[in-house]
Amino acid sequence: MTYFQELKGKKVLITGGSKGIGKDAALAFAKLGAKVMITGRNAADLEAAVQELREFQAESYFLSADMQDVQSIYQMVDDTVATLGGLDVLVNNAGINIAKPAFDVTEEDWDRVLDTNLKGTFFCSQHSGKHMAENGGGRIINMVSQMAFVGYIKRSAYCSSKGGAVQLTKALAVEWASYGVKVNAVAPTFVETDLTKKMFEDREFYQDVLRRIPLGQLAQVSDITGAVLFLASDMANFITGETIKVDGGWTAI
Numbered sequence: 534m535t536y537f538q539e540l541k542g543k544k545v546l547i548t549g550g551s552k553g554i555g556k557d558a559a560l561a562f563a564k565l566g567a568k569v570m571i572t573g574r575n576a577a578d579l580e581a582a583v584q585e586l587r588e589f590q591a592e593s594y595f596l597s598a599d600m601q602d603v604q605s606i607y608q609m610v611d612d613t614v615a616t617l618g619g620l621d622v623l624v625n626n627a628g629i630n631i632a633k634p635a636f637d638v639t640e641e642d643w644d645r646v647l648d649t650n651l652k653g654t655f656f657c658s659q660h661s662g663k664h665m666a667e668n669g670g671g672r673i674i675n676m677v678s679q680m681a682f683v684g685y686i687k688r689s690a691y692c693s694s695k696g697g698a699v700q701l702t703k704a705l706a707v708e709w710a711s712y713g714v715k716v717n718a719v720a721p722t723f724v725e726t727d728l729t730k731k732m733f734e735d736r737e738f739y740q741d742v743l744r745r746i747p748l749g750q751l752a753q754v755s756d757i758t759g760a761v762l763f764l765a766s767d768m769a770n771f772i773t774g775e776t777i778k779v780d781g782g783w784t785a786i
Contacts, residue, residue: 539767541566544617546610548600548657549627551578553726554676556585557754558624558761563590565762570613572598573627592617600627600653601645610660619668622765623661625654626676628694635689643690650694651701658705662714670713674764675702676757677718679780695720699776706774715773719760722780725751747782 545562549555550571559571563586571586572595573579579595586593594616598609614620628650631642658673665671680688681695699718706716723729723742729751733739743749760777763769778784 537565537762537766540762540765543567543621543765544619545622545624546570546572546613546620546661547624547626548572548598550595551575551582553728554721554724554754554757555624555626556582558626558758559586560589561758561762563593566590568592568617570594570596570617572596572609574599600657601648603656606653606656607660610657610664614664620661620664620671622672622674623657624674624676624761625657627653628676630688630691632687634687638690646690647694650691651697654698655701658716662705662709665714666709666712670715672765673705673714673716674761675716675718677702677720677776679720679722679778679783681720681776682778682784702776703774710773715769717764717769717772717774718776719757719764720776720778720780721757722746722752722783724757725753745783745786746780747785750781752779752781
């Protein structure tokens with residue numbers, strides 16, 4: 534049995550799609566024959582990622598967008614719909630963290646994290662959801678974090694933003710169910726990527742993270758992509774308002 538065949542031809546928008554989790558998910562959708570738009574802030578990184586996608590799916594594209602600017606978000610969604618010919622799946626993957634002790638967090642730090650991770654997620658979902666509702670439904674998948682469920686040092690703004698995104702997922706799922714728009718989330722633990730390598734050069738921090746994960750290792754990007762594909766597929770037809778934790782057991786303790 535070949536899984537996820539129904540994703541062939543789907544129109545997929547992935548924010549923060551040039552690296553890490555977003556890029557891996559984009560590649561997986563492209564390999565399955567979906568039409569993919571990735572967005573981000575760095576045009577050079579986006580163009581390089583799209584060249585990889587086009588090895589599997591010629592209809593792969595990129596747009597530069599600022600997830601802290603609502604009008605930029607609206608334009609991004611409209612341009613995606615125009616380019617792909619519709620929108621079936623949105624993966625709200627763009628996000629940031631400014632790692633600081635809570636005593637040192639500035640108003641600017643707070644606003645940058647919340648505006649990207651929560652405000653950006655809402656307005657991207659809002660505008661995408663309108664397109665989906667007008668065309669019989671769709672899937673919205675929010676990339677949250679295990680930090681939506683547990684606290685951790687130097688992540689007061691981040692935990693707040695991701696906890697809010699979990700509740701946003703539930704609220705939108707309830708409100709948009711009648712339109713056939715299903716809204717779910719994926720909550721990863723720490724993931725091994727090029728972007729996190731520098732962070733884990735702090736071996737004390739690295740060992741503390743591993744100690745908290747019963748499976749004893751970091752997640753791989755493919756672990757997160759598996760959950761995203763599942764939620765986008767027919768296997769998840771009766772799931773909405775749910776958050777899948779891909780955390781190696783961290784939050785089970």
